[in-house]
Amino acid sequence: MQLIRSENAFKIILNDTIVIEHSEKSPFIHLGVGKESIEQHYGDFKIKDKVIEKVPLTQVAFEGDQVTFSNCGYELTLKLALNDKRLEINAIQYDESTINRVYFNLKSNKEERFFGCGEQFSYLNLKGRNFPIWTSEPGVGRDRSTLITLQADQMGIGGGDYYTTNFPQPTFISDKKYLFHMDTTFYSDFDFTEDQWTQICVWGKPNSLFIESRDNYIDIMNLVTKTFGTQPMLPDWLLDGITLGMQGGTQAVYDKVKVAKEYGIKLSAVWCQDWVGKKLTSFGKRLFWKWEKSEEQYPEFEKLIQDLHKDDIKFMAYINPYLLEGTDLFNHAMEMNYFVKKRDGSAYIADFGEFYCGTIDFTNPEAMQWYKQIIQVNMIDIGIRGWMADFGEYIPVDSVFFNGKSGVEMHNEYPALWAKCNYEAVKERNLLGEVVYFMRAGGVGNAKYCTLMWAGDQSVDFTIHDGLASTIPAALSLCLMGNGLTHFDLGGYTSLFGNTRTEELMLRYLEYAVFTPYMRTHEGNRPDENFQYDQSAYCLEQFAGFSNLRHKLLPYIRHVVKENAITGIGAMRPLFMHYEDEKCLDIAYEYLFGRDLLVAPVHEAGVSEWEVFLPEDQWTHLFSKEKFRGGTVKVSAELGNIPVFYRNASEFRDLFKLI
Numbered sequence: 001m002q003l004i005r006s007e008n009a010f011k012i013i014l015n016d017t018i019v020i021e022h023s024e025k026s027p028f029i030h031l032g033v034g035k036e037s038i039e040q041h042y043g044d045f046k047i048k049d050k051v052i053e054k055v056p057l058t059q060v061a062f063e064g065d066q067v068t069f070s071n072c073g074y075e076l077t078l079k080l081a082l083n084d085k086r087l088e089i090n091a092i093q094y095d096e097s098t099i100n101r102v103y104f105n106l107k108s109n110k111e112e113r114f115f116g117c118g119e120q121f122s123y124l125n126l127k128g129r130n131f132p133i134w135t136s137e138p139g140v141g142r143d144r145s146t147l148i149t150l151q152a153d154q155m156g157i158g159g160g161d162y163y164t165t166n167f168p169q170p171t172f173i174s175d176k177k178y179l180f181h182m183d184t185t186f187y188s189d190f191d192f193t194e195d196q197w198t199q200i201c202v203w204g205k206p207n208s209l210f211i212e213s214r215d216n217y218i219d220i221m222n223l224v225t226k227t228f229g230t231q232p233m234l235p236d237w238l239l240d241g242i243t244l245g246m247q248g249g250t251q252a253v254y255d256k257v258k259v260a261k262e263y264g265i266k267l268s269a270v271w272c273q274d275w276v277g278k279k280l281t282s283f284g285k286r287l288f289w290k291w292e293k294s295e296e297q298y299p300e301f302e303k304l305i306q307d308l309h310k311d312d313i314k315f316m317a318y319i320n321p322y323l324l325e326g327t328d329l330f331n332h333a334m335e336m337n338y339f340v341k342k343r344d345g346s347a348y349i350a351d352f353g354e355f356y357c358g359t360i361d362f363t364n365p366e367a368m369q370w371y372k373q374i375i376q377v378n379m380i381d382i383g384i385r386g387w388m389a390d391f392g393e394y395i396p397v398d399s400v401f402f403n404g405k406s407g408v409e410m411h412n413e414y415p416a417l418w419a420k421c422n423y424e425a426v427k428e429r430n431l432l433g434e435v436v437y438f439m440r441a442g443g444v445g446n447a448k449y450c451t452l453m454w455a456g457d458q459s460v461d462f463t464i465h466d467g468l469a470s471t472i473p474a475a476l477s478l479c480l481m482g483n484g485l486t487h488f489d490l491g492g493y494t495s496l497f498g499n500t501r502t503e504e505l506m507l508r509y510l511e512y513a514v515f516t517p518y519m520r521t522h523e524g525n526r527p528d529e530n531f532q533y534d535q536s537a538y539c540l541e542q543f544a545g546f547s548n549l550r551h552k553l554l555p556y557i558r559h560v561v562k563e564n565a566i567t568g569i570g571a572m573r574p575l576f577m578h579y580e581d582e583k584c585l586d587i588a589y590e591y592l593f594g595r596d597l598l599v600a601p602v603h604e605a606g607v608s609e610w611e612v613f614l615p616e617d618q619w620t621h622l623f624s625k626e627k628f629r630g631g632t633v634k635v636s637a638e639l640g641n642i643p644v645f646y647r648n649a650s651e652f653r654d655l656f657k658l659i
Helices: 147-155 217-228 250-262 301-310 328-335 365-378 414-427 468-480 503-513 537-552 554-567 582-586 653-657
Strands: 002-006 009-014 017-022 029-041 044-056 059-063 066-071 074-082 086-093 101-107 114-118 130-133 168-174 178-183 188-191 197-202 208-213 242-245 267-271 278-280 285-287 314-319 322-324 349-351 356-359 386-389 436-439 452-454 591-593 597-599 609-614 619-621 631-636 644-647
Touching (some): 029 074, 114 468, 130 168, 250 301, 322 328, 328 365, 414 436, 503 537, 554 653, 644 653
Parallel strands (some): 242 267, 314 386, 386 436, 436 452
Antiparallel strands (some): 009 017, 074 086, 101 197, 114 168, 178 208, 188 197, 278 285, 322 356, 591 597, 597 644, 619 644
């Protein structure tokens, strides 16, 4: 990293590449004033910014490590620290009473590729588009050209777009092999649309930002892990076989487990999100948000858990950070002032879709401790060994938190606090590595506090932006942000406007899920209208076959997950992590599962062949045992024959030969 100064100008050069260049004609920093408009409908947001003033800070002056940028009476100072591989900018100061927008311009070029900015469902390479950093529902359809997106928008503002995501992060990796991170929780926008520069706008003063380089992507991942942490090891019970999502109560669970065993399904756990009871809304069957077992829905609940445990089957449940109005837990939280508040000091009770809830304020230490105890006493202590820790995106922008911050500033930080609540609840019971929870909302902080991510609510179809395919770049972008353990609802989730799950979709998800950190089904938001795994003998037989394939691969899967826990390198990795071939930088729908398996999920309906790009290496098709050296190949891909290849040099090749 090299700083070159000249009169009223400077350059910062990284490995012969200019990453920052300031001059009067092209200033590094602008200051501005904007007036935002934020429309919120549940967890969906329509955000607009009216730029009132944007002033280029054309003048620059150095005094030691302090740099002052100025123009037209506006001034910003910062401290700049530079060493061989790292540039850090901190101690940023300006008049916050008059300025509410800061813009940073980084040098780029047309061919440069960028990856990250959190979990991205539509594009792995970010160049050519802008990406707002704001946690939200991703939306239904996420494609402005489709009818389903239009219908979802008409129902609210729920259609989404290519950039809407549960898990945004003000961080990216360049193919110039550097990591950029901005430390802020404010709304920001990363604009990669211009050929020659990248502009980053933030709606408040960032704490700091840095650029740090490494020689290769593996070393960059070590830097990511050092910066953000990594997820702990997953337990063997979660890795072995499949978790079946089921609802309906105690007897229904016994019945479904019996059928699964009769068909030879390798069952690791049952996931019963309705353990708290159900509430029917126009969206579908919702849960009764009170986080206590439902004696009516699940009589003899503890006995059910014990009976399952005797068969080496765990029981998994559901919780979120909201409490339903009128319940005992809600009333206690109201009495103790544990909810996020309105500006007038009253509890912020919000509509969550035909029922009203309060949001736990995790910046209040007493509220955090109380909610941890709910998880511990009502879930962990009675034998529940895993759960979906849902939501986190719905923070109202006009709310006020215990720590004095507004909903706008806390909005992106809240998911990590929710993760921390779950993490500490498990850790305090000394059960990290045995008890698992999975989340969809996230941001900076999730990597060290969340045991497992999941991709949220995909539509039950093959669409590229919101169907099965979208979970692949989602996993790869999460990996690059230090969240190397993720999975998806096997079969998808969202069924609206006549869009329903088919058996083919379920089976394509099934074969793909084997080669991910975790296999788990979901009945979806409208179970009665969608195909379920146990509705055909053929599907049950396939579930048996692939869950047992998972069992055979357990030594390798365990190795991959352990490697992530130690190094943070990620279980599902982009091809360019291990192959320097430039073509690998553009592959968004294939991935490496660990170092030694290349997986190319079939994400279209009605196909029996699939085209796969193989980096130059010696590969063997996992099922047919056909040999390949590299390049683009076409292979058979009928149902049940997912294109998967192993490296001949793998230390696990003897295991793979037996598949």
